[in-house]
Amino acid sequence: GAVVSQHPSRVICKSGTSVKIECRSLDFQATTMFWYRQFPKQSLMLMATSNEGSKATYEQGVEKDKFLINHASLTLSTLTVTSAHPEDSSFYICSADLAGGGETQYFGPGTRLLVL
Amino acid sequence: AQSVTQPDIHITVSEGASLELRCNYSYGATPYLFWYVQSPGQGLQLLLKYFSGDTLVQGIKGFEAEFKRSQSSFNLRKPSVHWSDAAEYFCAVGGGKLVFGAGTILRVKS
Numbered sequence: 001g002a003v004v005s006q007h008p009s010r011v012i013c014k015s016g017t018s019v020k021i022e023c024r025s026l027d028f029q030a031t032t033m034f035w036y037r038q039f040p041k042q043s044l045m046l047m048a049t050s051n052e053g054s055k056a057t058y059e060q061g062v063e064k065d066k067f068l069i070n071h072a073s074l075t076l077s078t079l080t081v082t083s084a085h086p087e088d089s090s091f092y093i094c095s096a097d098l099a100g101g102g103e104t105q106y107f108g109p110g111t112r113l114l115v116l
Numbered sequence: 117a118q119s120v121t122q123p124d125i126h127i128t129v130s131e132g133a134s135l136e137l138r139c140n141y142s143y144g145a146t147p148y149l150f151w152y153v154q155s156p157g158q159g160l161q162l163l164l165k166y167f168s169g170d171t172l173v174q175g176i177k178g179f180e181a182e183f184k185r186s187q188s189s190f191n192l193r194k195p196s197v198h199w200s201d202a203a204e205y206f207c208a209v210g211g212g213k214l215v216f217g218a219g220t221i222l223r224v225k226s
Contacts, residue, residue: 004159034214043206043216093159100135103148103167105214107160 004096005029006108013084014116021111023094030096034105035067038091039044050077065076084115118143120209120217129197137220138191139207149190152224154219156172160206166190173225177201199224 003026013019023033031052034043048069049057056069066088068080077096081088091112095105129135141147148167152160154198164175171183181192190207202224207217 006159025176043218044214046213046215091157095160103165103211106162107152109159110157112157 002098002106004094004106004108006092006111008111009109010112010114010116012116015085016083018080018082019075019084019113021081021092021094021113023077023079023096023108024076025096025106028096028098030077030098031074032097033077034097035069035073035079035097036093036095038093040091043091047079051066058065081113084113086115089113089115118209118215120207120215122205122207122217124220125218125225126221128225130198130225132196135192135194135197135201135222137205137207137222139190139192139217140188141190141207141209142188143209145211147209148211149181149183150210150214151175151179151190151192152206152208152216153177153205154204156203163192163205169189197222197224199226 005024007022033050035047037047038044046059047062050069050071052071058064071077091110093110095107098104121140123138150165151163154160163179164173166173166183174180179194183190204219204221206219208214
């Protein structure tokens with residue numbers, strides 16, 4: 001149980017285009033999902049907290065107009081990287097909160113984004 | 117502010133040897149503490165977590181961790197390492213948002 005999927009697993013796009021990444025909780029409902037970014041050989045950095053039916057909460061330094069988050073249902077959150085640039089290339093990981101307090105997060109397998 | 121320090125970037129142990137990965141944290145209240153494992157190109161898998169109660173917690177794959185409040189530590193241990201344990205290990209602290217340490221890469225020698 002408590003499986004989280006991400007799609008796509010990897011994507012290559014041209015600079016200036018937009019890319020959408022989906023995060024789904026497959027066997028549970030998640031009011032809250034989290035989006036993290038991981039640079040090579042570094043730790044995960046929280047980008048934003050996604051709450052179903054409301055606006056996402058972004059961490060300091062994360063551009064909300066560049067990283068659009070939509071949490072339209074209890075099982076799906078999407079991250080859209082708009083006007084992507086090479087510096088946006090990274091590993092993006094989502095998590096879904098099972099219990100509602102943020103303490104029980106189950107992570108997706110991640111999405112590798114490469115912007116050329 | 118919350119922070120997590122994993123002092124060891126890399127650790128190499130022989131298969132069958134014991135393992136201890138260090139984690140120190142800074143947190144303003146009683147922390148929720150976690151250890152995750154990440155294989156290359158994969159997401160994170162929860163090994164174990166501490167919320168309250170017994171300070172020695174058991175996790176999956178034979179791992180355990182001990183919460184020591186006086187030392188602000190939550191070290192991960194395993195008595196006998198298997199080659200399949202080679203991965204990167206992250207310690208995290210949080211009560212809502214998770215703050216991760218920089219990770220420790222474990223290599224296992226056969």
